[in-house]
Amino acid sequence: MPNVFGFLGGMQPARGSSSAGGSFVDDGELLDSYSRAVVDVVDTVAPAVVHVEVSGVRNGRRAEGTGSGVLVSPDGLILTNNHVIEGARDVTISMSDGRRFSARTLGRDADTDLAVLRGETSETLPAAQLANSKGVRQGQIAIAIGNPLGFQSTVTAGIVSAVGRSLRAQNGRLIGDVIQTDAALNPGNSGGPLANSAGQVIGINTAVIVGAQGICFSVASNTALHVLTQILAHGRVRRARIGIVAEQVPLPARVAYRAELKQQSAVRVRELQAGSPAAEAGMQQGDLIVRLDGEPVTGADDLFRMLDERRIGTSVSVTIVRSSGLTELIVRPADREL
Incomplete structure (x- = not known):
């Protein structure tokens, strides 16, 4: 009668015993x-x-x-x-x-x-x-x-x-x-x-x-x-703010190629608060933010994460893409709660 069970053949070591000189390990x-x-x-x-x-x-x-x-x-x-x-x-x-x-x-x-x-x-x-x-x-x-x-x-x-x-x-x-x-x-x-x-x-x-x-x-x-x-x-x-409404958008391949960027997405400035740090630095509605202090920005979450308390009142380099190509802006973020 054929063996219909999934045995692998030969005798197997009993639970808790050693085999081939291996060390004894008890499950208990x-x-x-x-x-x-x-x-x-x-x-x-x-x-x-x-x-x-x-x-x-x-x-x-x-x-x-x-x-x-x-x-x-x-x-x-x-x-x-x-x-x-x-x-x-x-x-x-x-x-x-x-x-x-x-x-x-x-x-x-x-x-x-x-x-x-x-x-x-x-x-x-x-x-x-x-x-x-x-x-x-x-x-x-x-x-x-x-x-x-x-x-x-x-x-x-x-x-x-x-x-x-x-x-x-x-x-x-x-x-x-x-x-x-x-x-x-x-x-x-x-x-x-x-x-x-x-x-x-x-x-x-x-x-x-x-x-x-x-x-x-x-x-x-x-x-x-x-x-x-x-x-x-x-x-x-405490967290920093620059005064924009941001949205993640795909970065067009031709723009990425021309600017020598490897990322596939960026942050677009959908709205700009008047008198905000971003506005005072010369940022414009429609700008694509691709880097902050040299670190890639691929979405709004990246931007919020980077704008921590260490950047309040300090000079921050923001790299944006415009029709003219890459532009560097110096922004001084403010305290988000003030």
């Missing part, structure tokens, strides 16, 4: 090592994870909501998502040990969907450590802790699926350097930490793709640290 030992790593992370990070309860007015109606957050200093600084506390009048923090206290909003940044709270308590609180997210690698362990669907102190684990992703914030701006993970996230996880195996926070959980399985996103810890630093210093995240 591997599982225990993984479990110990996750447990150690939970022991380190979970005490700093908080449940955020908010009430206020949203879209003209009284609303309540919940989310997660993570304490990043013993004196009560909390990182969470902007969308968790947007419109909140009252914010209450609950800790895993039962302590409760109110919090006030120090600052919000819709462009990165992050916010910073200050817990109104004199107690010394457990705090998590922010990692350098530049060291995050695809495939490493990722552990999410939060309060999904009202279940406090819930832990899920997976891996880092990808790094360097981009994600649209609710205001339409592009958040860069986002970490993708398959650690399960649900409503209520927003604002909670994504941790590595060393018990350090590598990201702030922010979004999932509805209908997908295992595609979740966290704002990288380096971005969170920048937002935290800016809010503590200025009450907001």
